[in-house]
Amino acid sequence: MVRTPLTPEERERGERLGRLLREARGGRSMAEIAADAGISAETLRKIETGRAPTPAFFTVAALAGALGLSMDDLVGRCAPTAPEAPVAA
Numbered sequence: 001m002v003r004t005p006l007t008p009e010e011r012e013r014g015e016r017l018g019r020l021l022r023e024a025r026g027g028r029s030m031a032e033i034a035a036d037a038g039i040s041a042e043t044l045r046k047i048e049t050g051r052a053p054t055p056a057f058f059t060v061a062a063l064a065g066a067l068g069l070s071m072d073d074l075v076g077r078c079a080p081t082a083p084e085a086p087v088a089a
Contacts, residue, residue, distance in 0.1 A: 006053060009080060014053020016078045017060070022048050024067040036066035 006014075021044075025033050030048075034041040039059055046052035047063070064071055 011050065011053050013078055013080065014047075015050040017053070017055075017074070018048040018050045020069075020074065020077055021063060021067065024069055033063070033066050037062035039063070 025048075030041045030044050034044040037044070037059070039062065043052065043055075043059070044063070047055050047059075060074065061071060063069075064074055
């Protein structure tokens, strides 16, 4: 099976997700959060660094639960920002 290349927007969204998860993790270790979420520390590392920009829904949901984040918050903070409309003179 050939995987379709990711668009720049998908890669950027994955990077935003990774940053958000890193920030939410704070001082806790990757191993601790990964264990709480039921995933490997390597999977968490790949997500946080953007090397796995499209993780499975249930992986993201498990990480959100382990970090005390709501899925709504994750979606809102990882969605692309709309370009600003030009201001009329």
